[in-house]
Each structure stands twice: as C-alpha cells, then as structure tokens.
Amino acid sequence: xxxxxxxxxxxxxxxxxxxxxxxxxxxxxxxxxxxxxxxxxxxxxxxxxxxxxxxxxxxxxxxxxxxxxxxxxxxxxxxxxxxxxxxxxxxxxxxxxxxxxxxxxxxxxxxxxxxxxxxxxxxxxxxxxxxxxxxxxxxxxxxxxxxxxxxxxxxxxxxxxxxxxxxxxxxxxxxxxxxxxxxxxxxxxxx
Amino acid sequence: xxxxxxxxxxxxxxxxxxxxxxxxxxxxxxxxxxxxxxxxxxxxxxxxxxxxxxxxxxxxxxxxxxxxxxxxxxxxxxxxxxxxxxxxxxxxxxxxxxxxxxxxxxxxxxxxxxxxxxxxxxxxxxxxxxxxxxxxxxxxxxxxxxxxxxxxxxxxxxxxxxxxxxxxxxxxxxxxxxxxxxxxxxxxxxxxxxxxxxxxxxxxxxxxxxxxxxxxxxxxxxxxxxxxxxxxxxxxxxxxxxxxxxxxxxxxxxxxxxxxxxxxxxxxxxxxxxxxxxxxxxxxxxxxxxxxxxxxxxxxxxxxxxxxxxxxxxxxxxxxxxxxxxxxxxxxxxxxxxxxxxxxxxxxxxxxxxxxxxxxxxxxxxxxxxxxxxxxxxxxxxxxxxxxxx
Numbered sequence: 001x002x003x004x005x006x007x008x009x010x011x012x013x014x015x016x017x018x019x020x021x022x023x024x025x026x027x028x029x030x031x032x033x034x035x036x037x038x039x040x041x042x043x044x045x046x047x048x049x050x051x052x053x054x055x056x057x058x059x060x061x062x063x064x065x066x067x068x069x070x071x072x073x074x075x076x077x078x079x080x081x082x083x084x085x086x087x088x089x090x091x092x093x094x095x096x097x098x099x100x101x102x103x104x105x106x107x108x109x110x111x112x113x114x115x116x117x118x119x120x121x122x123x124x125x126x127x128x129x130x131x132x133x134x135x136x137x138x139x140x141x142x143x144x145x146x147x148x149x150x151x152x153x154x155x156x157x158x159x160x161x162x163x164x165x166x167x168x169x170x171x172x173x174x175x176x177x178x179x180x181x182x183x184x185x186x187x188x189x190x191x
Numbered sequence: 192x193x194x195x196x197x198x199x200x201x202x203x204x205x206x207x208x209x210x211x212x213x214x215x216x217x218x219x220x221x222x223x224x225x226x227x228x229x230x231x232x233x234x235x236x237x238x239x240x241x242x243x244x245x246x247x248x249x250x251x252x253x254x255x256x257x258x259x260x261x262x263x264x265x266x267x268x269x270x271x272x273x274x275x276x277x278x279x280x281x282x283x284x285x286x287x288x289x290x291x292x293x294x295x296x297x298x299x300x301x302x303x304x305x306x307x308x309x310x311x312x313x314x315x316x317x318x319x320x321x322x323x324x325x326x327x328x329x330x331x332x333x334x335x336x337x338x339x340x341x342x343x344x345x346x347x348x349x350x351x352x353x354x355x356x357x358x359x360x361x362x363x364x365x366x367x368x369x370x371x372x373x374x375x376x377x378x379x380x381x382x383x384x385x386x387x388x389x390x391x392x393x394x395x396x397x398x399x400x401x402x403x404x405x406x407x408x409x410x411x412x413x414x415x416x417x418x419x420x421x422x423x424x425x426x427x428x429x430x431x432x433x434x435x436x437x438x439x440x441x442x443x444x445x446x447x448x449x450x451x452x453x454x455x456x457x458x459x460x461x462x463x464x465x466x467x468x469x470x471x472x473x474x475x476x477x478x479x480x481x482x483x484x485x486x487x488x489x490x491x492x493x494x495x496x497x498x499x500x501x502x503x504x505x506x507x508x509x510x511x512x513x514x515x516x517x518x519x520x521x522x523x524x525x526x527x528x529x530x531x532x533x534x535x536x537x538x539x540x541x542x543x544x545x546x547x548x549x550x551x552x553x554x555x556x557x558x559x560x561x562x563x564x565x566x567x568x569x570x571x572x573x574x575x576x577x578x579x580x581x
Contacts, residue, residue, distance in 0.1 A: 006369045085440055105340065109388075110387050124329045124389075150341070
C-alpha cells in the first residue's frame with residue numbers, strides 16, 4: 001500500500017460506505033472559534049478500605065507490616081486483600097512480616113515521571129518482607145544505585161513519627177542492612 | 192472453536208502518530224472502520240454488530256466513551272459490546288468478535304481497537320499516588336524493567352539482544368506506511384547510545400505513545416465467500432483463539448515466563464493443529480513494548496526452550512527474511528496506541544495471510560500468529576489465522 005493511501009484522511013473517504021443518519025451542524029456564521037479551554041477540576045472523596053485493609057493501614061501507622069496467611073497453602077500475602085489470590089478463599093490469620101526484607105528484582109530509573117518519584121537516578125525495586133511470600137514495591141535509598149543487587153537485605157526507613165498516617169507512604173524508602181545476600185535462585189516465585 | 196467457521200474478511204487502520212490533531216476520537220475510529228468495511232467490499236449497512244476494545248479509560252480521562260460514539264462506530268440500532276483486558280484488549284476484543292460469528296448469531300461483525308494517547312498521559316495514569324495502595328513510581332517501564340533484568344540474569348543472554356530487536360523492528364517499520372516511528376537513520380550504535388530510561392531499557396528500546404485505531408470485519412463462511420468474490424482478496428481463516436489470565440501477585444508466579452502465557456499458547460496451537468511452533472508457524476506478530484520481550488515471549492510461546500529465546504534474535508531467525516519473521520509491521524516498538532496494539536498484532540497476522548501487508552509482506556504465509564498481553568503480564572490473548580479453510 002502506498003504512503004498516499006495511509007495518509008488518506010477521513011474527509012476524503014467515500015460517503016457511500018457509511019449509512020448513518022447525517023448530523024445537522026448549525027452555521028455559526030462569524031462567531032470566533034474556541035481553540036482551547038481550561039477547566040479546573042477537583043474531587044473530594046471518602047475511601048472505605050474494608051475490614052482487612054483497615055487493619056493493614058492501621059498497623060502501618062504503628063510502623064508494622066501485616067500479612068495474611070492463606071488456607072491450606074500457608075503462604076503469607078502482603079498487602080492485605082482478605083482472600084487468597086489463587087483460590088479466592090478467605091485468608092485465615094493475620095501475621096506480622098518484616099520489617100527486614102530482601103530485594104527480589106529492581107531497575108535503575110533515569111526518568112522522573114512518577115508523582116512522588118525521588119530525584120533520578122533512583123532504584124525502583126520489589127521487596128520481600130521476611131515471612132511473606134510476595135514482594136512490595138518501593139524505592140531503595142542510602143546506597144548508590146550501582147551497588148544495588150538482587151538478594152540484597154534491606155529495612156524500611158519510615159517517615160517521622162509525627163507524619164505517620166494510615167498510608168503506604170509511611171515507608172520513605174528501603175536501605176541496606178549488614179547481612180549476607182540471599183541467593184537469587186531462592187527468590188524465584190516471590191516477586 | 193465453535194461449530195461455525197469465521198474469517199477475517201476486511202482490515203483497516205489509521206496512520207499512527209504521536210498526536211492525530213486532525214481528528215477527534217470519533218474521527219479516528221471512523222477512519223479505521225471505513226477502511227475495514229471498504230476492504231471487505233461492504234457498506235456499514237451490512238454490519239450486524241460491533242465489538243470494541245480500548246485501554247483503561249483513565250489513560251485518556253474519558254469514561255465510557257462508547258456511550259457517545261454510536262454514530263462514529265456505525266452501530267446506531269445495532270448491538271455494541273465492549274471488552275476490558277488492559278493492554279491485551281485489542282486481542283481479546285478480536286476473539287470476542289470472532290465468537291459472535293462462531294456462535295452463529297451474526298454474519299458480519301465489525302471490531303475496533305483504539306487509543307488516543309495524546310489526550311492524556313498514560314505514564315502518569317500508571318503512577319499516580321493513591322495513599323492506601325502501593326505506588327508504582329516509574330510507569331510501565333519501571334514495572335517491567337526488573338523482570339527484564341531477571342531474564343538477562345537467568346538466560347545469560349548477550350547484552351545487545353535488546354538492541355538487535357529494536358533495530359529490526361524500527362527498520363521493519365520503514366516498510367509500513369502506517370507505523371508511527373519512521374527512523375531511517377537508526378543504527379545499532381544510535382540505539383546503544385540512546386538515553387537509559389529504566390536500566391536496562393534504553394529510550395530506543397521502548398515503545399512510543401501513539402494515537403490510532405485498527406478495525407477488522409469478521410465474517411461467516413458465506414460472508415467470506417462473498418467478500419472474496421467481491422474484492423478478489425482471500426479471507427484469513429481463524430484457526431484457533433485463546434485467552435488466559437493469572438493474578439498479578441501470587442506465590443510461585445513467574446513474571447518472566449507467566450504460566451497463563453504458556454497455557455494460552457498451548458491451547459491455541461492445539462486448536463490450530465500446530466505441534467512444532469517454530470516449524471509450523473510462518474510469521475508472528477507478538478506484543479513487544481520493550482525490546483527484551485521478544486526473546487522472553489519467544490520462550491513463553493514455545494518457539495524456543497526456556498533461556499534460549501535470545502538465540503533466535505541473535506542468529507537472525509526473527510528477521511523479515513528469517514525462518515520465523517517477528518513483527519514485520521514494526522511491532523509495538525514502532526507503534527503503540529495501547530488499546531489498538533493487540534488488535535494490530537491480530538490484524539497484521541491476518542493481513543500477512545491475505546497477502547495485503549504491502550511492502551512488509553512475507554511470501555507464502557499460510558499460518559500466522561497474533562499475540563497480545565496486558566496488565567502485570569497477566570492477561571494473554573492469541574489467535575492463529577491461516578489461508579486454508581479449517
């Protein structure tokens with residue numbers, strides 16, 4: 001197909017292909033055409049997290065990370081949902097996990113798009129809290145991005161006590177602790 | 192597959208670009224739809240139903256646009272069905288459209304996938320802060336890059352496999368007048384030296400943000416015979432369709448080669464009578480938004496053993512003149528209107544079978560695979576189309 005065909009615009013399409021009622025557009029005469037409008041918008045909302053997530057968020061306010069055990073499989077999931085993501089069955093028990101964790105995967109970010117993203121370059125990573133079966137997202141701090149490794153042991157750095165809320169944002173970032181790395185092969189299936 | 196045969200009897204697409212400022216969303220859709228209906232030798236009056244798909248509405252900030260798009264979609268007074276499966280939606284939508292014909296409910300179904308990325312910022316949409324949820328701070332690239340790093344670690348692939356994929360797809364795009372990125376000056380070195388965005392993903396190894404739409408007309412056996420008689424273009428028979436999904440987070444889940452992708456491929460190959468994918472498939476359009484996903488999906492879809500997919504990229508197998516051409520259209524790496532990207536893969540596979548792919552046509556394609564994935568690499572959609580009636 002020729003480039004001309006790909007550039008064929010809508011207005012040049014044959015009219016008989018379409019069999020829709022035509023739309024009457026009133027003649028606006030000499031009225032000045034509007035090119036752009038700015039519409040300020042805001043939205044205020046209340047969020048009801050439900051029982052399970054409420055407990056998770058309340059614990060975060062106390063600098064604790066809660067997981068939940070699945071029936072039968074004995075996997076501990078973070079963050080809270082109240083159900084086993086594989087079977088859909090209700091979880092059976094709340095378990096505190098972490099605060100120490102292991103980096104299961106990461107990348108070095110050189111582009112500052114995200115809201116709340118730290119200055120570039122920074123490391124975006126997945127963190128497996130001790131006792132949990134799956135990882136949480138976050139960023140790595142307190143170390144050069146060149147020194148981050150899969151299997152590196154870390155701990156959360158919390159916001160000041162006065163700033164603690166019922167939010168994941170309580171964890172500012174994760175920083176290395178002086179423990180040997182976990183072999184990468186042991187982290188498969190835990191990302 | 193159901194009792195009734197179904198075939199692609201028309202395809203149409205827009206020119207893809209960063210900002211299609213000359214058309215509104217209705218105009219964009221209608222442009223692709225026009226071309227697909229024309230290609231099938233039909234008029235809109237012949238269409239029985241319309242099945243659409245697009246990426247999540249918050250990517251554009253326009254909720255349920257289909258409610259005001261009835262005229263543009265050509266479905267005033269006709270059934271309209273919308274499919275939602277994130278990035279895989281273009282593929283899933285085509286499959287749902289096919290099922291409308293397979294079921295014997297409709298003779299000719301128009302299906303359209305689109306995205307107008309220019310009206311909003313998908314990167315922001317994927318990274319906005321919700322205090323009570325985990326926040327992803329670096330968009331889709333930041334999400335997938337760690338898994339690419341893990342693939343590189345596991346497979347010991349050469350560092351430049353991603354560069355070779357990007358070079359191939361961007362050069363293929365030069366043969367596709369509809370592709371978004373036309374970069375005749377691109378070289379191995381220019382890709383290698385391009386800005387590192389989400390290490391290990393470079394700028395030139397990343398998909399663009401595109402506006403555009405892709406449409407297909409799917410028809411019954413009788414509709415296919417009629418269209419071929421009218422247009423002289425053979426149909427692409429749908430030989431198999433499959434969708435699979437898995438939870439984003441689950442213990443034992445392997446994001447590098449998801450089980451849902453393997454199951455989807457096995458299911459669609461079984462339907463299409465494919466026992467050795469590398470041998471039996473003539474070309475593939477697979478969803479590769481970041482270069483390294485070519486070797487990763489080659490393994491996931493059974494074209495190479497685990498850890499060996501990069502070899503097919505490195506030895507030229509996936510080149511246009513290779514044994515298994517991959518993404519002759521330039522792929523997602525050259526064109527990414529998210530909601531359309533899956534349908535472009537499915538539709539380009541059909542175009543190859545029908546012999547209508549133009550300068551990026553591969554000779555003698557008898558079986559082609561279209562593939563799409565979405566979400567946290569958790570939603571998969573595939574079809575096999577072929578020249579021989581099943």
